[in-house]
Amino acid sequence: MLGFLTRLAAVGLSIILLGAIYVTQFVFGIGFVTPTAPGWNMPLAVLGGCIILIAFGAGDWSIDNRKKLNDK
DSSP states (O other), X not given: OOOSSHHHHHHHHHHHHHHHHHIIIIISOOXXXXXXXXXXXXXHHHHHHHHHHHHHOXXXXXXXXXXXXXXX
């Protein structure tokens, strides 16, 4: 929420989500979407959001951006 160490947190969460997708797909054999369970579509959507945060950062109002402006 505050945008502190956002990229580092997104990298860590991406690793966890890749593991979650691997386990649901290959260990449990759950499909992308099933009638009775959510499948692995939700971890994939969150992984997409993490990739966006890794690429673009937290934004102008984040603590990371304020810290970067103070360092200059």
